[in-house]
Amino acid sequence: MIRFFQSREFPGRGTFARGIHPPERKNFSENMAIEVLPTPEKVVMPLQQHIGAPCKPLVKKGDLVSFGQMIGKGDAFVSAALHSPVSGTVQKDAVITLPNGRHLQALVIKTEGEQIEGGTLRDEVLSVNWPKDCQGLYDPEGIHTAIHNAGIVGLGGAAFPTHVKIIPNVEKPIQTLVINGCECEPYLTADDRLMIEAPDIIVAGAILAATAVNASETIIAIESNKRQAIINIRQATKNTPVKVAVLKTKYPQGSEKILIKALLNLEVPLGGLPSDVGVAMSNVGTIAAVARAVIKEQPLTHRVVSVTGAGIRQPKNLLAPIGASMGEMIEFCGGLARDAARLISGGPMMGFAFNDLNTPVTKGTSGLTVLTRDDLKRTAETSCVRCGRCADVCPMHLVPTRIALASRAKDTVLCKRYNIAACFECGSCAYICPAKIPLVQLIRTGKTLLR
Numbered sequence: 001m002i003r004f005f006q007s008r009e010f011p012g013r014g015t016f017a018r019g020i021h022p023p024e025r026k027n028f029s030e031n032m033a034i035e036v037l038p039t040p041e042k043v044v045m046p047l048q049q050h051i052g053a054p055c056k057p058l059v060k061k062g063d064l065v066s067f068g069q070m071i072g073k074g075d076a077f078v079s080a081a082l083h084s085p086v087s088g089t090v091q092k093d094a095v096i097t098l099p100n101g102r103h104l105q106a107l108v109i110k111t112e113g114e115q116i117e118g119g120t121l122r123d124e125v126l127s128v129n130w131p132k133d134c135q136g137l138y139d140p141e142g143i144h145t146a147i148h149n150a151g152i153v154g155l156g157g158a159a160f161p162t163h164v165k166i167i168p169n170v171e172k173p174i175q176t177l178v179i180n181g182c183e184c185e186p187y188l189t190a191d192d193r194l195m196i197e198a199p200d201i202i203v204a205g206a207i208l209a210a211t212a213v214n215a216s217e218t219i220i221a222i223e224s225n226k227r228q229a230i231i232n233i234r235q236a237t238k239n240t241p242v243k244v245a246v247l248k249t250k251y252p253q254g255s256e257k258i259l260i261k262a263l264l265n266l267e268v269p270l271g272g273l274p275s276d277v278g279v280a281m282s283n284v285g286t287i288a289a290v291a292r293a294v295i296k297e298q299p300l301t302h303r304v305v306s307v308t309g310a311g312i313r314q315p316k317n318l319l320a321p322i323g324a325s326m327g328e329m330i331e332f333c334g335g336l337a338r339d340a341a342r343l344i345s346g347g348p349m350m351g352f353a354f355n356d357l358n359t360p361v362t363k364g365t366s367g368l369t370v371l372t373r374d375d376l377k378r379t380a381e382t383s384c385v386r387c388g389r390c391a392d393v394c395p396m397h398l399v400p401t402r403i404a405l406a407s408r409a410k411d412t413v414l415c416k417r418y419n420i421a422a423c424f425e426c427g428s429c430a431y432i433c434p435a436k437i438p439l440v441q442l443i444r445t446g447k448t449l450l451r
């Protein structure tokens with residue numbers, strides 16, 4: 001039986017004010033066990049798959065590389081190293097375009113020779129031998145260095161370098177480490193499956209990360225719609241100091257600031273960071289990568305991706321190498337359905353539509369959602385009826401209709417006054433708007449104008 005966490009355990013209320021309840025549509029892939037995507041013929045590795053400075057290539061055309069070898073180095077503090085997920089030869093440099101519209105330098109590696117496949121790869125990435133009572137085995141600096149060397153970034157989609165977050169910090173001490181297993185975005189099930197199939201590596205990573213930041217409390221937060229994940233994670237946390245909090249399912253609870261409010265009743269100041277309120281947060285996939293980096297000294301080379309939606313013939317959750325193409329994943333999932341109409345990197349709320357099947361999986365690719373013509377049926381945009389619903393649901397207490405108007409008028413002063421920077425583009429306002437006004441696109445345009 002699912003038990004919501006009680007307010008006597010934490011000061012939060014089990015969810016947050018505002019937000020929406022879009023159809024979850026997790027049914028396409030939630031029962032599909034993680035499968036290993038066969039090693040592709042080549043991988044395309046953008047040199048900037050993270051927030052921060054791009055990394056510098058360490059290899060050039062014609063060089064041989066081996067599995068896990070560092071091929072790009074991030075010199076800046078906010079940057080992340082890049083490692084090859086295959087053995088092969090660097091074929092060329094290329095400029096590619098990601099679904100978010102960014103043009104990036106990339107290394108193309110042709111796979112050659114023996115590769116790690118199937119069960120061996122799955123064990124390598126998703127399991128660790130970790131005695132639960134050995135928290136003292138690793139010191140904070142060693143853990144931080146391992147995270148940094150492994151090129152780990154936030155795998156929930158934000159792709160913020162993890163060594164910047166999980167760092168011993170005397171100036172801003174961390175009381176609570178939150179491991180984010182909410183996965184509130186409709187359709188996506190990668191984190192859910194990871195919690196079901198690999199709970200031990202998540203708990204190991206949580207204990208290691210808590211050691212690194214010297215947190216006095218570690219909580220794995222999961223939404224109530226992930227019943228088996230809750231059971232398996234609770235089992236894995238037995239006899240450990242890690243707590244499990246079950247939150248009522250609501251969108252966009254998985255967003256960092258919103259989850260901190262829902263779970264701990266703490267407000268991260270505008271423009272601030274979770275560390276300003278004594279919190280560090282990492283996604284479950286990220287924290288599994290932390291365990292692998294520290295215990296096995298292995299870098300981030302693969303990630304779990306949901307390939308889902310009515311527009312894909314056999315929805316699956318795949319363990320895919322970074323740099324594999326979206327087209328290869330679609331092919332492995334039986335191809336596109338006849339009425340497939342839109343490809344989205346991520347989920348439908350916060351993802352980006354794209355149409356190039358050569359688009360590579362990056363560290364931040366949590367899913368590939370394929371929508372059909374039926375899914376896209378919508379009425380045409382009409383005038384704002386001033387119903388105020390967009391403001392009612394905005395978890396950041398913004399007035400989206402006003403920001404959108406300011407953006408349409410290209411009035412950057414007004415955009416700023418209405419706090420456009422606080423919008424994290426969750427899409428709740430656009431979802432609820434009866435006039436079908438493309439509020440998020442307008443807000444994105446406003447932000448571009450400001451930049």
Ligand code: SF4
Binds near residue numbers: 423427429
């Ligand atoms: S204004 Fe931004 S944060 Fe608020 S609901 Fe709309 S997209 Fe979400």
Ligand code: SF4
Binds near residue numbers: 385387400436
């Ligand atoms: S929800 Fe749509 S129609 Fe209603 S106030 Fe906001 S923008 Fe206008």
